[in-house]
Amino acid sequence: MKFSLGTFSRDGSDKFAAICFDERVIALREVHGQAVRGGATWAEGASVLDLLQSWDRHLPQLLALAQELGAQPDAGVAMSSLRVHPPVDLPRQVLCTGANYRKHVVDLTLDMGVGPEGLQGEALRQWAEDMMDERAAKGEPYVFPKLPSAITGAFDPVVLPATTQKSDWELELAVIIGRPARNVRREEALDYVAGYSIVNDVSARDLIARTDYKMLGTDWLRSKSPPSFMPFGPVLVPACFVDDPQDLRITLKLNGQTMQDETSADMLFDVARQIEYISSHVQLWPGDLIATGSPAGNGTHYNRFLRDGDVMDAEIEGLGRQRNACIAEPGAH
Incomplete structure (x- = not known):
């Protein structure tokens, strides 16, 4: 019986953790006795973060509970x-x-005109595609x-800071780690x-590059981590x-107009390769979140950035939907 958390x-x-069957939600605390009788520990x-700490033990227990609860269609709300x-409330680490x-990268190359001098149009596109290959x-x-404090709910507002005029959307497949991971081989990475x-990795495009000291390069703190700049959820599947x-379809609409409509097949580095790479440099822990990159169709491509009153409707195939209204931070203009 398929379920989510x-x-x-x-x-x-x-707050309470729950097991979900599509739109039906059953609080785990309300069925704890039933779960324990079935072997839950x-x-x-x-x-949910507690469950992830011993995921290999808890998953079979959750599967057994889901089988029982699935036969009780009137349970839950x-x-x-x-x-x-x-x-997952405040993961220890968020990596993007x-x-x-x-x-996405080819489009950005064309939009920004970045490439060898004299190249433009189809020649520039071909150069960018070859570079990506x-x-x-x-x-x-x-x-x-990205700071965990940027995380907000799947239906909560996104607050547009007064410090930026170019807040942009980036809908992404999120990976939640279930085992401690260090120096994991790609062939085994999905087991973790x-x-x-x-997740929607909202970004302040005009704050990424430092202008006061260009040698410093990118400034991910101010451009990526304002409060509410990462709607997450609604559930963990x-x-x-x-x-x-x-092979998951990823779509985002802005005020009803489709802006992103791609699949995760377009990743340069698949989920397993990302876990291999990240775990070769840092320790990953259960509950850690990896945002795996944004498909094409961001505001930068359209020269259309988020405004007060905008509404983003987002979906990833089989994982649920988000709906986030944008509101200006007091003092923003």
């Missing part, structure tokens, strides 16, 4: 009656892979951290994935229910 609250109450008030929080979709064959992922979700993370 989420974190919710009702009428200002404390998690505590009554366990969070509608997700629409609850506040939806990020499924940049420039990881072939068409070489990077995929010989290069490495480009990864940067607990599940998948959705266990990896066993995702047949192929490299």
Whole structure:
């Protein structure tokens, strides 16, 4: 029985972890006795992050519980009656892979006119495509951290800071780690994935490059980590229910107009390669989140950035939907 996990609250109450069947939500604390009788070992008030700490033990227990609860169609409440929080509340680490979709990087190259002097039009496109092919064959992922404090819920507002005029959307497949991972081989990397979700890696484009000291290069703190700059969720879908993370449709609409519509097949470095690369440099822990890169169709391509009153509707095949209204931070103009 397919299920997902989420974190919710009702009428200002404390957050609770839940098992979800599509839009039907059952609080784990309400079925804890039933779960324990079936062999579950998690505590009554366990969070999703708690479950991830011993994921290899808890997943079979959750599968058994889901089989029982799936036969109880009247159990639980509608997700629409609850506040939806990020499924993993404040992961320890959030890591983002940049420039990881072939068409996205090619489009940026053309939009910005970056390339050998004199190249333009189709010649510039061909140069960019050749460069991406070489990077995929010989290069490495480009990864940067994002502060967990930027995370917000899948239906919460995105606050546009007063410090930027170019807030941009980047809908991405999110990977949630389920085992401690260090120096993991690509061939085994997907065994370390607990599940998948959705993130929108909102970015302040005009704050990425430092103008006061150009030798410093990119400034990911101010451009990526303002509060609410990473809608996450609505749920975590266990990896066993995702047949192929490299074959998921990713779409985002702005005020009803489709802006992004690609698939994860366009990644330069697939999920397994990203985990291999990241774990070769840092320690990954259960609950850590990896944002795997944005497909083509960002605001930079359209020269259209987020404004007060905009609404983003986003979806990744099989993982759920997000809806985020944009509001200006007090003092923004």
